[in-house]
Amino acid sequence: MSDADERPQAAIINWLTESKRPQEYYEAIKEKFAEERDLRLKYRPEGTSQYTSDLDGEFARYEIDPYGGEITPREPINDTVECLFIGGGFSALLTSARLREYGVESIRIVERGADVGGTWYWNRYPGAACDVVAYDYLPLLDETGYVPLRAWAGYYEHNTLDQNGIVGRHPALDNLIVANGFSGHGIQQSPAVGRAVAELIVHGAYRSLDLTPLGVARILANAPLRELNVV
Numbered sequence: 001m002s003d004a005d006e007r008p009q010a011a012i013i014n015w016l017t018e019s020k021r022p023q024e025y026y027e028a029i030k031e032k033f034a035e036e037r038d039l040r041l042k043y044r045p046e047g048t049s050q051y052t053s054d055l056d057g058e059f060a061r062y063e064i065d066p067y068g069g070e071i072t073p074r075e076p077i078n079d080t081v082e083c084l085f086i087g088g089g090f091s092a093l094l095t096s097a098r099l100r101e102y103g104v105e106s107i108r109i110v111e112r113g114a115d116v117g118g119t120w121y122w123n124r125y126p127g128a129a130c131d132v133v134a135y136d137y138l139p140l141l142d143e144t145g146y147v148p149l150r151a152w153a154g155y156y157e158h159n160t161l162d163q164n165g166i167v168g169r170h171p172a173l174d175n176l177i178v179a180n181g182f183s184g185h186g187i188q189q190s191p192a193v194g195r196a197v198a199e200l201i202v203h204g205a206y207r208s209l210d211l212t213p214l215g216v217a218r219i220l221a222n223a224p225l226r227e228l229n230v231v
């Protein structure tokens with residue numbers, strides 16, 4: 001069987017990305033997105049300086065897991081797995097799901113919260129409305145057969161270099177693969193990221209989608225790959 005036969009989704013991606021209109025059409029759309037992005041970023045004049053990762057003082061409460069209850073001390077788990085995920089957000093969940101499809105069973109997710117979900121474990125906004133209908137793109141719904149009753153929305157944090165995710169092997173540690181730094185589109189991107197990282201682990205290279213531009217190298221080189229679709 002040819003490589004293409006094994007991966008029908010690659011044909012769909014090619015079909016979707018095949019250019020059917022003149023390039024000017026796409027450039028005009030990108031320009032419009034860039035205008036909207038600048039408008040929104042300028043709305044807060046302090047820009048990216050409004051963000052902090054310092055959880056001291058009044059922010060210390062954000063380090064505490066309010067949903068976990070009392071922590072019962074236990075012996076540390078000491079084992080060896082093929083794939084260890086640090087953090088159980090959508091990136092790890094989607095990558096794990098795709099790895100299972102490849103037959104990788106030896107997977108452990110280490111999460112400092114009491115359960116998985118990442119951003120959506122930690123942030124539960126009572127009564128939050130929705131900016132985009134979540135079940136349009138919430139990953140793995142078809143596989144699980146579950147349709148959420150409510151959609152989500154709110155504010156989002158972002159990677160202050162270029163508002164884009166960081167995905168790929170760490171240049172200094174070959175068996176450390178990162179998938180983080182996502183901004184307001186992390187859920188929508190997680191199906192692609194999960195598939196790509198699973199391919200990187202299993203095949204040693206991307207196959208369906210080349211995510212090299214999102215790699216760590218651009219961060220080290222301080223070369224932003226600007227996400228235009230900041231909403």
Ligand SMILES: Cc1cc2nc3c(=O)[nH]c(=O)nc-3n(C[C@H](O)[C@H](O)[C@H](O)COP(=O)(O)OP(=O)(O)OC[C@H]3O[C@@H](n4cnc5c(N)ncnc54)[C@H](O)[C@@H]3O)c2cc1C
Binds near residue numbers: 111157
């Ligand atoms: C209010 C809000 C609205 C959003 N709306 C949308 C939307 O409409 N569409 C969309 O696509 N995206 C949206 N996003 C963004 C999206 O939710 C995130 O980009 C995505 O969930 C990030 O997933 P992740 O797995 O990369 O990281 P995270 O969800 O941040 O998960 C990382 C996990 O790692 C854990 N962790 C970190 N360090 C350690 C450690 N040392 N040891 C153990 N565990 C650790 C953390 O506790 C966390 O659970 C929104 C985000 C927010 C906050």
